[in-house]
Amino acid sequence: MKGGVGKSTTTMMLADTLSLHHEKRVLIVDCDPQANCSQMVLSYEGLKEAKASHKTLASWIESLIGRSIYGEKMQRYQAGQTICYDVSELTNFKPGWFNQNPSEGRLSIWPSIPDSRFAELMFDAEHVQNGDLEHPRRVLAQEISRGLKEALTDEEIAIFDCPPGFSTLAQAALLNADFILSPLNVDFVSLWSLKTFWNQGLSDTLKISDRVPRYAMFTMVRNSGGREERMRLRQELSAFANGQRIRAEVSFSVQGLRMATRIAPDSQRSFNEKYGSLRGTVRALGDEVAELISSQKESEN
Ligand SMILES: Nc1ncnc2c1ncn2[C@@H]1O[C@H](COP(=O)(O)OP(=O)(O)O)[C@@H](O)[C@H]1O
Ligand SMILES: [Mg+2]
Secondary structure, rough: OOOOHHHHHHHHHHHHHHOOOOOOEEEEOOOOOOEEEEEEEEHHHHHHHHHOEEEEEEHHHHHOOOOOOOEEEOOOHHHHHHHHHHOOOOOOOEEEEEOOOOOEEEEEEOOOOHHHHHHHHHHHHHHHHOEEOOOOHHHHHHHHHHHHHHHHHOEEEEEEEEOOOOHHHHHHHHOOOEEEEEEEOHHHHHHHHHHHHHHHHHHOOOOOOOOOOOOEEEEOOOOOHHHHHHHHHHHHHHHHHHHOOOOOEOOOOOOOOOOOOOOOOOOOOOHHHHHHHHHHHHHHHHHHHHHHHHHHHHHHO
16 A cells, blocks of 8 residues: 555566566566556656557556547457567576576566556546445456456466555456565554555455465665664564565665666666676565465465
């Protein structure tokens, strides 16, 4: 629910390491009209191209309604027609003298642009019936579920990057989730927000069962100042999250800061160069999440 806690950077890190080191096929679904993940993956230039060719989540939502936010008539798109597939340019993916074993994984994105927010509002207006405010999120969740089933292979992992707040798109994403990861910072307002999100958001509002695992993870951890306070906060989180905490913790670092904007479509190099001192943590995070996902799959079967 909180902005600036590291949701988008965590999404990017997981998508990179799961596709590269675990050879997974990963789709980022950017549910945030701020488009942070979309920019990190495609860059501003790439995102403008995506908009021009209607390869965005906004276009797909508009096409569900049949008109754009500018009032133009829209044809109906399949979800897959509006997804940007296989867009990672990390060199580790490409064959070459330095890289004999390119990854079998891939990274794709269903990008957002600022228009997404207004497409979403139009969708709400279209689907709210007799004052039933739950209806739009239910319909959107079903549409997303159906769209992704057509657009993805069975093995593909979709990561929904949610906006701050509790938009219809975020709620629809959460209703489709098999696993919910909530980044937080080492501060009490972050923890407060997480508690409210889990209790009032996931349990009371969306009625998401406890069988869908919820995990908290610390990001942007700094080891300066307020030691006692930090210990108290960690204890409070442990008591609340009941062990549902990712062990990997992402430190506050220059690589984390640098990730926020991608300069040009060809500005990414190798995983190790991109993540620098964070590379070990990012891999550990991917290992942990991959393990949790596969043990959950086993328990379902
Ligand atoms: N580990 C980190 N170290 C330093 N800065 C970070 C780190 N992770 C994220 N940031 C910066 O913090 C800001 C918010 O991160 P972001 O992932 O966009 O949060 P959210 O998606 O929750 O709003 C961005 O400017 C990002 O560059
Ligand atoms: Mg974000």
